[in-house]
Amino acid sequence: MMQAVQSIPPFESFYCEHADPVLGYLRRLVGQQAEDVWQETFLKALRGYDRLSHGEHLRAWVFTIATRTAMDALRGSSRDAAARADVDVTLLEVPGHDGFDQAAFEEIAHLTHDLPPKERAAVVLRYGYDLHYAEIADALGSSEEAARAAASSGVRRLRRSHERDA
Amino acid sequence: MSVTPDLDARFRAAAAAAGIVDVRFDIVPSPIGDLFLAATAKGLCRISFTPDQAEDDVARTFGVRMLRLPLDTVRRELDEYFEGKRHTFDLPLDLRVAEFNEAVLHELARVPYGRVETYGGLAAKVGRPKAARAVGTVMNRNPIPIVLPCHRIIGSNGSLTGYAGGLPVKRALLDLEGATLPL
Numbered sequence: 001m002m003q004a005v006q007s008i009p010p011f012e013s014f015y016c017e018h019a020d021p022v023l024g025y026l027r028r029l030v031g032q033q034a035e036d037v038w039q040e041t042f043l044k045a046l047r048g049y050d051r052l053s054h055g056e057h058l059r060a061w062v063f064t065i066a067t068r069t070a071m072d073a074l075r076g077s078s079r080d081a082a083a084r085a086d087v088d089v090t091l092l093e094v095p096g097h098d099g100f101d102q103a104a105f106e107e108i109a110h111l112t113h114d115l116p117p118k119e120r121a122a123v124v125l126r127y128g129y130d131l132h133y134a135e136i137a138d139a140l141g142s143s144e145e146a147a148r149a150a151a152s153s154g155v156r157r158l159r160r161s162h163e164r165d166a
Numbered sequence: 167m168s169v170t171p172d173l174d175a176r177f178r179a180a181a182a183a184a185g186i187v188d189v190r191f192d193i194v195p196s197p198i199g200d201l202f203l204a205a206t207a208k209g210l211c212r213i214s215f216t217p218d219q220a221e222d223d224v225a226r227t228f229g230v231r232m233l234r235l236p237l238d239t240v241r242r243e244l245d246e247y248f249e250g251k252r253h254t255f256d257l258p259l260d261l262r263v264a265e266f267n268e269a270v271l272h273e274l275a276r277v278p279y280g281r282v283e284t285y286g287g288l289a290a291k292v293g294r295p296k297a298a299r300a301v302g303t304v305m306n307r308n309p310i311p312i313v314l315p316c317h318r319i320i321g322s323n324g325s326l327t328g329y330a331g332g333l334p335v336k337r338a339l340l341d342l343e344g345a346t347l348p349l
Contacts, residue, residue: 038173039173
């Protein structure tokens with residue numbers, strides 16, 4: 001069956017929908033630097049917004065920009081260089097859901113700040129925001145297997161520290 | 167985890183300063199109800215009585231990089247108009263309409279404050295005396311009502327005919343301007 005391609009909403013609508021969740025995500029990912037990374041994320045999104053070909057997967061797209069910007073910040077790369085970098089306006093085609101357990105994640109979410117950046121991003125994106133591994137891989141600039149491995153290694157690490165705390 | 171008003175304001179200011187906003191828009195209160203205002207770098211491109219529809223429509227015509235930002239000059243001139251202190255607008259406009267529509271809107275802009283003109287009369291002024299109906303359609307699709315005063319255009323029998331903001335609004339604008347209707 002043919003499906004109509006989702007048209008691109010005005011940026012204001014996109015911004016209102018994603019501003020809060022992206023900030024929440026970045027707080028988990030980069031703590032104190034969250035507001036700076038958040039602003040840079042939405043400036044990059046706005047810069048590339050008119051070159052998007054359709055309005056599907058915009059949530060995954062903005063989380064990808066946020067993750068990459070956060071990784072740059074965590075790596076301590078120059079913010080100016082990151083701001084100049086062109087934003088990737090390719091939208092992923094995402095396969096069907098594989099299910100996830102957000103409730104289980106919420107119980108251990110507060111421990112994610114102890115994880116290495118890549119694992120932290122993979123775990124938070126997967127279990128906190130329900131992104132697919134293909135999208136997470138794209139955000140991390142790695143393969144899907146590597147994204148999957150980072151998430152499961154992160155979860156193992158979280159469980160260990162959760163058990164230690166308990 | 168919500169974005170504070172301060173962070174939101176900083177983002178909007180940074181976006182405007184970076185020159186990456188195609189369309190600024192705002193929704194402002196007025197004596198005739200909330201008005202949707204939108205402007206490109208070239209000038210005012212839309213005034214609408216129905217903000218919800220206008221946002222998507224403007225995005226299609228003028229670009230999706232739309233952000234809500236204050237439009238101080240437009241708002242000030244409209245406030246002055248509603249206070250009866252302003253009779254003409256000094257705002258640059260960004261009209262993206264067909265050639266005929268542009269010619270009609272150009273003539274429309276010359277209909278003086280407090281005066282009325284008929285659809286047929288306006289058609290004659292653009293050299294198409296028989297095109298009253300087509301002029302009616304152009305008025306109906308006027309992208310910048312109030313500033314381009316389609317409320318001053320009435321039927322040849324003196325009836326108000328129609329208005330995007332509703333006939334009571336058309337009458338209120340003509341009353342504000344002290345226009346006397348031929349009847």
